[in-house]
Every structure is written in C-alpha cells, then in structure tokens.
Amino acid sequence: MSLVIVGSLAFDTIETPHFRKEKIIGGSCSYSALAASYFSPPKIVAVIGEDFPQEIMDLFHSRGIDTRGVKTEAGKTFHWQGRYGHDPNQRTTIKTELNVFKDFKPQLIPEYRTADIVFLGNIDPDLQDDTLKQVQKPKLVAMDTIQLWIQSKLDSLLEVLAKVDIFFANDEEVKLIAQESNLIKAGKALLAKGPSLIIIKKGEHGALLMGRDYVFGVLAYPCETVVDPTGAGDSFGGGFLGYLDKVGAFSQENIRKAAVYGSVMASFTIEEFSIDRLKALTAAEIESRYQEFKNLVTF
C-alpha cells in the first residue's frame, strides 16, 4: 500500500513554563511522516523555504520518506510560535508567519496520485481539498485540523469533512464544530457529516474512537515528564495511518491496534523537544511501549 501525507514543514518557537526554544523543526508533516515511517514510509507533500535545513531532508530520506512532493520556494519557511502553560493540554498560538506557505498550492506528482491512504494533515482546508481532488480512488482518507480553521474557514472545513473517512480532532475542536458541549453527542453529530470514524484526541487522557457502531478508548501513556507536547496529535495520526498502511486492511481490530500505535508514537514525541525523540527510535522501543499499553488495560 502507499501513504501520502500533506502538511506543514515548519520552524516552531516553543515556550513552556521552563524553557523557550527558538526555531526548532516542527510542522504537522514532520511529525506525522516520521511517526508513520516506523511502519510504512510515506510520501510527503509540503513547501519549504530556502532556509529549511538540508540535514532534516537527509533525515527524512534516511527514514525512507519520499520527499519528491516537497517544493522549495524562494523565501522563508513557515514559522509557528506557541506557548504552553503549566497544563500541557492548554496552548496559545502567539504567532503564525505563513511565509512560503502563503502561496502554497499542493501539486501531486503522478506517483502520488494513486495513493491508497491519504492523510490531510493540519493545513488550510482549501489546500486539503485541492490535494484530495488530485488523488484517484484512495481506499482511506483522513484529515486533521486546528481551531484556527474552525474559526476562520468552517464552510471549507465542512466540505472536506464530508469527503473523508476519518477525522482527527481534539475534544474542544469536536465540540466547537458540532456546537454541542456533550462530547459523545458532538462526536455523533460529526459522524453524521460524512466520516465513518471520529478520533478524538484527549491529550494526557488518551483518545476516543467513535465509529458508526462502536466506541473504543485508548489511554495515554503515563508520562511523568512532558517536555514539549507539540506534535503529539500529528504523531498519533502518522503512527495510526502508517500502521494501517503496513497491514493493508482496515478491520476494526486493526483500527484499534492502530490507535494504540498512534498513542505510542505520540508518547515518544512529547518526551523531547521537536522531532528529537521521534527521529531515532528502534522497532524494539516501539514494540516494548506497545506492550506497556496493553498491560495498562489488561485485567
């Protein structure tokens, strides 16, 4: 099978109550592609400026990630600045400098158009839609988003939502789109808008999968030190879809396992800043944490 991911490649400036890190590597695509690469190397669609480090492109290549869909444009790479309070689930966007992202139009090369799985990572919903229009008959389409698009481009977002199979969102986002304060009712309302599965990410409380005829919950890994929560959601999505791409069948059992692998990848990401933990994992570390997740809910 094959997995195409569209998303952002970025510099992030991150502030936590203990640290400030200037212009470290971020972006929805960086996290999701690296997380997926431990299961099945994805093809990525994104834009970078001339200042994006070659060593990161080399890292992507060394992980088998196909970067032919990454365009380099004159100018600076997208830059996002965020701040976390003492509660790592609460973050504020301080600054968003679109830079080369401003004129980005995703262009899929022919080899990408036959993808089996498409992950529309967090970018402008109009760009997610442009990407989707270029893919022929994918077997599975998933999308992610953030509050910015719910508040500024709800109509476009709902248009894409109607075309996807899986919607990743956090609990606040689900409630905001559905205009409903009960999470389960909100999830059901979104299921009625098109997707057959809503994956609600609940930060340190794990994730809830709401299908048409089942609900599945996965705990988050009990992390004592959360260094930088950025990218947890993207890593979840990348791990989840990378696993499904590897196994090639979307049975409920595989979807449940994929959710655990997604949680495993997210739990590694938050242990370090940026992609530092995600870039050099071993299959043994991933399997051992998967087993720990299993033990958490065995009784």
Ligand code: AMP
């Ligand atoms: P997550 O923590 O998984 O929600 O994703 C965080 C990543 O999203 C950061 O590395 C940012 O660079 C990226 N990001 C933030 N805002 C945007 C945006 N408006 N468009 C695309 N990517 C963004």
